[in-house]
Amino acid sequence: xxxxxxxxxxxxxxxxxxxxxxxxxxxxxxxxxxxxxxxxxxxxxxxxxxxxxxxxxxxxxxxxxxxxxxxxxxxxxxxxxxxxxxxxxxxxxxxxxxxxxxxxxxxxxxxxxxxxxxxxxxxxxxxxxxxxxxxxxxxxxxxx
Ligand SMILES: [Zn+2]
Ligand SMILES: [Zn+2]
Numbered sequence: 369x370x371x372x373x374x375x376x377x378x379x380x381x382x383x384x385x386x387x388x389x390x391x392x393x394x395x396x397x398x399x400x401x402x403x404x405x406x407x408x409x410x411x412x413x414x415x416x417x418x419x420x421x422x423x424x425x426x427x428x429x430x431x432x433x434x435x436x437x438x439x440x441x442x443x444x445x446x447x448x449x450x451x452x453x454x455x456x457x458x459x460x461x462x463x464x465x466x467x468x469x470x471x472x473x474x475x476x477x478x479x480x481x482x483x484x485x486x487x488x489x490x491x492x493x494x495x496x497x498x499x500x501x502x503x504x505x506x507x508x509x510x511x512x
Pocket of ligand 2 (some may be wrong): 450453467495496497498499
């Protein structure tokens with residue numbers, strides 16, 4: 369099973385909050401992640417355990433950081449989400465609907481199918497909201 373297929377939307381959301389803090393040059397505290405997810409710290413902690421077990425985050429002195437594998441997985445997720453949005457957009461859904469519809473499938477769908485959808489749509493460069501879509505095959509070290 370591919371990593372994304374083992375994750376929940378809440379776990380991906382946690383990765384995104386951690387990535388945002390990390391881009392500011394620091395890790396994310398449990399309190400910050402919980403606030404981002406709008407849950408209590410113990411619930412946030414329950415999302416972090418599996419992420420750590422999968423090697424996607426590392427916790428150090430109370431702060432969570434994405435590992436290289438975590439960064440790659442988040443990029444993969446964004447590619448899945450945006451390719452799926454583009455697909456729904458081409459079927460006539462509005463930008464807001466494409467996002468909701470993409471969330472229903474973006475974790476379950478395989479990299480291979482996403483690449484096929486990407487190709488069938490002539491490799492779109494952005495999603496309906498203008499966010500960049502990484503090209504096929506730039507994401508090496510698939511598998512895990
Ligand atoms: Zn979206
Ligand atoms: Zn989008």
